[in-house]
Amino acid sequence: MTVNVAFYQCSSCWGCHQSLLNLHLGLLPVLPELNIKYWPAVLDYKFSDLEGYEDGSIDVGFIEGMLRTEHDVHGAKVMRKKCKLLIAYGTCACYGSVKGLANQWSREELLQRKFQEAESVEEPLNMVTDRDPELTEITESVVNLDKVVDIDAYLPGCPPKKENILGAVAFLIKKSPENMNKSSNVCATCKADPCLLEQGKLCFGNVTAAGCDLMCPNSGDPCVGCFGPTNNQDEGKAAKLRQMLEGLTASQEQANVISSFVILYNGLPVQGSLYLAADPLRKIALDAPMEYSDDISGAALKALAKSPNYTFMNGNVCSTCDRNANMTKTMTKIKRVHEGLPDTEECFLNQGYLCMGPVTQAGCGGICPTSNSVCSGCYGPVFGITDQGARAISTMASMADVDISEVEDKILDPVGLFYRYSLAVAEINKKVNDTK
Numbered sequence: 001m002t003v004n005v006a007f008y009q010c011s012s013c014w015g016c017h018q019s020l021l022n023l024h025l026g027l028l029p030v031l032p033e034l035n036i037k038y039w040p041a042v043l044d045y046k047f048s049d050l051e052g053y054e055d056g057s058i059d060v061g062f063i064e065g066m067l068r069t070e071h072d073v074h075g076a077k078v079m080r081k082k083c084k085l086l087i088a089y090g091t092c093a094c095y096g097s098v099k100g101l102a103n104q105w106s107r108e109e110l111l112q113r114k115f116q117e118a119e120s121v122e123e124p125l126n127m128v129t130d131r132d133p134e135l136t137e138i139t140e141s142v143v144n145l146d147k148v149v150d151i152d153a154y155l156p157g158c159p160p161k162k163e164n165i166l167g168a169v170a171f172l173i174k175k176s177p178e179n180m181n182k183s184s185n186v187c188a189t190c191k192a193d194p195c196l197l198e199q200g201k202l203c204f205g206n207v208t209a210a211g212c213d214l215m216c217p218n219s220g221d222p223c224v225g226c227f228g229p230t231n232n233q234d235e236g237k238a239a240k241l242r243q244m245l246e247g248l249t250a251s252q253e254q255a256n257v258i259s260s261f262v263i264l265y266n267g268l269p270v271q272g273s274l275y276l277a278a279d280p281l282r283k284i285a286l287d288a289p290m291e292y293s294d295d296i297s298g299a300a301l302k303a304l305a306k307s308p309n310y311t312f313m314n315g316n317v318c319s320t321c322d323r324n325a326n327m328t329k330t331m332t333k334i335k336r337v338h339e340g341l342p343d344t345e346e347c348f349l350n351q352g353y354l355c356m357g358p359v360t361q362a363g364c365g366g367i368c369p370t371s372n373s374v375c376s377g378c379y380g381p382v383f384g385i386t387d388q389g390a391r392a393i394s395t396m397a398s399m400a401d402v403d404i405s406e407v408e409d410k411i412l413d414p415v416g417l418f419y420r421y422s423l424a425v426a427e428i429n430k431k432v433n434d435t436k
């Protein structure tokens, strides 16, 4: 069965859609699975086409860009009505990106600068009094998408790497393995003797569909539910497993098994970058309110929530950067990026170049440090950080042993440096962006 998809653009540079188009032949394996309902970047769709679809008739909608006009706001709301699952596609949609820096000024100041004062202006225009009334209104500030509509999943990156895009699309159209057999379970062909449950190990084979060739329990490793739910549980073993979970204070090893189970059994995205707003593991990590289902997933989540040994794993760019091994967490000078040629192996921060890797979510594979450029933070804040810029400042300040005059001389645009992609969602910006 094909998946109905729509791609919508709010105010943006179109780079994310360009990135999608740049997949070229890479799109071929997934295109037959997609029924494209709206994609004006490549075909002559009209907005009325989108408005004409029945509410909820589009399975997945991708929105690029942030909200800078009233039409953006309206378009985002129409997408929310038409799409079952809405994805914030790219850093503009997730965090406001570079355009969010405009929130340092009022709308009037921006219009005046652009249409009256900019060096390239030959015929100044007063865009407050002389604007074409047919034009959509500019919003007071850059509004982040999820302040106006509920977003189900986020795919950051400026633009997202093609592997992230393909990973996200593959996640959305994922198919069951051909050999999956929901009418049986893993226990039915398990040769573990004694059963791992009798050995005190949390094995989820009893609630998992059969068909797997690997059969981890045969090698002494618990089944973590890769094949998803079966319709035919081994009731006796499933009851024993639940009993174990209910009385458990999970060790780190057990917490790892349970979190793998929650991800694989429920088909949560495992690759870097795409993340679901409703991801239960994130909710546990944030101590956010959550309703636990009455099934095995709910029992597993409850066990995780009460385990002091469970840590939500979410890497930063440093965790995927080869220079990390050489990071000494000291910075005795500050350099601007054009000063000198950076060493290709030493951590940028140790060399004095201000790299946002420690506070930036992993997912790109450390593409910039690999090309000898500092990370500027485009994948947005690491999970749990609400203010990427403030965290960057405190991280770097804790490493730095430099004179304050050097800070003043070398950091000429602190907002542009530390908040380049996330000003619109930062705590500091909450006042102007709280519209929902």
Ligand code: SF4
Pocket (backbone or CB within 6 Å): 012, 013, 014, 015, 016, 017, 064, 065, 090, 091, 092, 093, 097, 098, 157, 158, 159, 160
């Ligand atoms: S996230 Fe980056 S590439 Fe995508 S639209 Fe925004 S500025 Fe352009």
Ligand code: SF4
Pocket (backbone or CB within 6 Å): 186, 187, 188, 190, 191, 192, 194, 195, 196, 197, 203, 204, 205, 206, 217, 223, 237
């Ligand atoms: S619970 Fe695990 S170890 Fe026990 S029989 Fe089932 S698959 Fe095998």
Ligand code: SF4
Pocket (backbone or CB within 6 Å): 317, 318, 319, 321, 322, 323, 324, 325, 327, 346, 347, 348, 349, 355, 356, 357, 358, 369, 375
């Ligand atoms: S700070 Fe930058 S250079 Fe250093 S390890 Fe992190 S990403 Fe790599």
Ligand code: SF4
Pocket (backbone or CB within 6 Å): 158, 317, 360, 361, 364, 365, 366, 367, 368, 369, 374, 375, 376, 377, 378, 379, 380
């Ligand atoms: S290294 Fe940093 S700036 Fe470069 S792509 Fe990755 S997250 Fe973006």
